Amino acid sequence: MAKILIVEDNALNIKLFCDLLAAHGHEPEAVTDSRNALDAARSFSPDLVITDIQLPHVSGLELIRMIRGDAQLAEVPIMAVTAYSARGDEERIRAAGAQAYVSKPISVARFAHTVDELLAGKHEEVLSGTEPSPRT
Numbered sequence: 001m002a003k004i005l006i007v008e009d010n011a012l013n014i015k016l017f018c019d020l021l022a023a024h025g026h027e028p029e030a031v032t033d034s035r036n037a038l039d040a041a042r043s044f045s046p047d048l049v050i051t052d053i054q055l056p057h058v059s060g061l062e063l064i065r066m067i068r069g070d071a072q073l074a075e076v077p078i079m080a081v082t083a084y085s086a087r088g089d090e091e092r093i094r095a096a097g098a099q100a101y102v103s104k105p106i107s108v109a110r111f112a113h114t115v116d117e118l119l120a121g122k123h124e125e126v127l128s129g130t131e132p133s134p135r136t
């Protein structure tokens with residue numbers, strides 16, 4: 001079981017992500033207002049942060065940079081979830097400090113796989129963007 005902080009302004013996505021993570025035995029906590037996200041992360045001390053990019057007030061990119069710059073949270077893996085599809089956007093997300101990127105609408109299998117990889121500390125594999133290879 002892992003503690004996973006979700007930062008997302010869309011109620012339906014929050015429900016989807018929380019249900020999915022709870023079904024996998026995790027403990028999700030959701031923040032809808034990104035202005036509260038850093039404080040929530042400090043007190044919840046998550047094993048993984050999942051953040052939307054298109055957020056009012058503090059954007060997902062800003063939030064990722066804030067987490068990376070926070071002494072307590074700097075090492076926490078971050079997964080960005082976004083409707084962005086342009087290549088430059090993905091590179092900006094990764095440059096800001098997210099280890100992984102999943103596009104909306106999410107593939108449930110891809111979402112769950114990426115969460116597992118990040119929690120297992122397999123950042124490199126996720127970073128390279130390679131598809132999961134079949135276990136032989």
Ligand code: MN
Pocket residue numbers: 008009010052053054055
């Ligand atoms: Mn949004």
